[in-house]
Amino acid sequence: MAAAQGTDVSFGALKQDTLAPVEITADQLSVDQKDGSAVFRGNVLIGQGQMRLSAGEVRVEYAEGDGATTGQIERLIASGGVTLATATEAAEAQNADYTIESGKIVMTGDVILTQGQNALSSQRLVVDLKSGTGQMDGRVKTILNPGSQ
Template sequence: MSFNKFLPVVALLLVASLPAMALPQDSNQPIRIQANSATLDERRNTAVYRGNVIITQGSMRLTGNQVTLATDSAGAVSKITSTGNPATYTQTPGENDGEVNARAQTIEYFADSERVVLIDQARLEQRGNTFQGDFVSYDINEQVVDAGRPAAGDSGEPGRIEIVIQPRQRDEAANP
């Protein structure tokens, strides 16, 4: 079997090792990857998808012009980086939670900490609440947003952020 025929199977196995990122049923859903091309580099443990890339699994949808999946030594996905104009991410974090919609020029997903980092023209929205700036980090499990701090090693000053928080109804439970 030629390497090119083997590539889609191996790439799907890489993505299938993603941990459950939100709704419990998401991890049981099939993973679909659409792209114009794919390259697998076994020595670097990466798979690169190019051209209008769309990755879906359950409620999760990640898009970009180029998506790179990096795996650890055990073959589990450790990091996904999506670049686009913009790259987008949507997912429903839990049964009673509103959908999270995010976009940025670069989106990084860290599997071990289940954290999404939005870089450059970042915007994250859930239930009408928005966070905008040059850098936004979202902890999926804890549902914690951190906006305005530069990434580690970035010595530049972050730009200003804008946050819009919708008023709660008096009978509505406190839920970020």
Template sequence: MSRLLKATAIALTLAAVPAIGGAQTTDSRAPIMWTAVNVEYEGDTLTLIGPAELVQGDRRFRADRISGFNQAGDSRLEAVGNVYFVTPDQTIRGDRATYDTAGGVIVVTGDVILTQGENVMTGSRLTYNVETEAARIEGGSSGRVQGVFYPESTGN
């Protein structure tokens, strides 16, 4: 196997796309499909240059540029530009994202928009633990988090 193919396999193994919310059931062993306009490999870093996309089951991670690192136990993905993380239930949008695969934490920064159905929340930084489903969103340019929530219809 060529060095580039080995690097691709290593980096994309890091990228087992994180689950957002408890309803997702994608098997972390499911194949990971990726696309990019260009691919660069240097040292322990594989970079997909975009638009770049990783798809595993019903989850999608997309950005202008996605880099996978595996250095001395530090395994993470970094995404820059038009970042989207999409599941069947939620969409997270931001300018940048870092996913620490060992810790199971994804941090999205910039103009962050989180949608779930019609519900929308905005801020400047979203930290989400994929293991515990704990989330924290911090204020945007106004220093505040904003949201719009639609109560579920009870049929009355």
């Protein structure tokens, strides 16, 4: 097992169009008109392009003010055990904060990333969906499987 303070990782399968429609399903929905938010609870599943994000709870914050499109999603804040997955990669953490415009997802709390047979863990992972790259910080550990002997 190798350990490091921080490391860059490739997220080729997570590179995607952050302007694609966002589909959300959950057991329950609460809307707060005062602060312009919605909270989805229970078996929350979010789909955007090829990306899937699941969590126990997701707070959706909508853009407001000048130049903001009515109903435009600004941020998704997920908690309660979060999984971010594509067909070939998966990341798990306690929490995630996805800012739609920047295309960045910040995952925190016992992060585990699997890419094929390789696994990495840390306390924080920042994924840039527009470039398909990521940065892991906070005592990064990895297990590399070079193949059979």
